[in-house]
Amino acid sequence: MTAVAPRGLSTDELAARVARDIPHGAYVNLGIGLPTRISNHLSPDSQIVLHTENGMLGMGPEAHGDEVDPDLINAGKVPVTELPGASYFHHADSFAMMRGGHLDVCVLGAYQVSARGDLANWHTGRPDDIPAVGGAMDLAIGAKQTYVMMNLLSRDGTPKLVPECTYPLTGVGCVSRVYTDLAVFLIEDEGVAVRELFDCGFDELMHLLEVPLLDRTRQGDR
């Protein structure tokens, strides 16, 4: 395998890019893994309220030292802090606010996203893999907008934005945007539109992917 020089956005740059698109005052759930890093790039002035599905709105940063309280953890079971204005609620309420369309945005990691916005992120499907779904299926279909944050290519170079998911599905037609290290994609009724490119040309992107792409990089608004 030929070594390829790193290009495109770093994980932190990508997290910052997603953070820029989260509206002021939004109620947001950041999935476990890469999306958690987005919180580092949300300005306190943004008044964004973070939801954690184990039962809290107004989640603060990770807890350290004396702040650690075993009764106060996030969905990844990491000790966190509470911000002024935080609230606690039981699991059925927590998922009702998700499923009921009250969350503005959730950002999830993915194994694969299909051209029509199907998401696969919970199970590799390998027979020796113990399946675990957690809140992934509820999150995928619950929020008003579901964004995916992922590297465009897997470690072996296979594209993760695909015509049809081959991994077991988490949700059908639920993803509206895909933020990757090489490009930002919008999943639209007409197809997959490229909104922004990072160190990668549109033609090159078309060669990388088997998904037909619409070029929206020159349209003004971000």
Next chain:
Amino acid sequence: MVSILHEPTAAVAGIPDGATVMIGGFGTAGQPVELIDALIASGATDLTVVNNNAGNGDVGLAALIRTGRVRKIVCSFPRQRDSWHFDQKYRAGEIELELVPQGNLAERIRAAGAGIGAFYTPTGYGTSLADGKETRVIDGRSYVLEYPLRADYALVKAYRADELGNLVYRKTARNFGPIMAAAATTTIVQVEEVVPVGELDPEIIVTPSIYVDRIVRVSAPVPVTEPVGAGR
């Protein structure tokens, strides 16, 4: 009428082999470890357990699984970095797993306590976890029919109770407690403190006493293992 007991062993008395037992907690937050220890000591086996996870580390639910008392577990996220006892039993074919998306798990429990016969949920539609289930399109959206999840017993950890059985919880340790308390025939709760009736502000009571059958005070619960990031 609630019974206030002094020992966890007395609180779990009478749970028979083959019972369905809901156990509160999300990971270790809100896990009623002393009640689970007492359940292990009681010898009850062939249990169906409902929890979000399948045990963390070596104590509590993990120990119940390690001792071979759990025939089947209904949960959303069994596989974690520290779920080695479940992993071993599962790979050996010694425990049955019913995997349920977390929000469907919560709503099925809630539905049982609320007397709902079944409900249509969008979660899981088009996925392998909805295979074989009834579906329906309502107002252009696709839904899956899910049934309530009841239990014979619920083991719950709350923060404070009054002598009538009203409960308040602490922070994210609340998680499944209130809905499990309502979904079980007999609800057994460990709390850090029992206060006289009238001392809890009625406006802040989370679980009303009607759902609670037995209370036991465990004033200094053993610290469970340090929480570790281990997935949902």
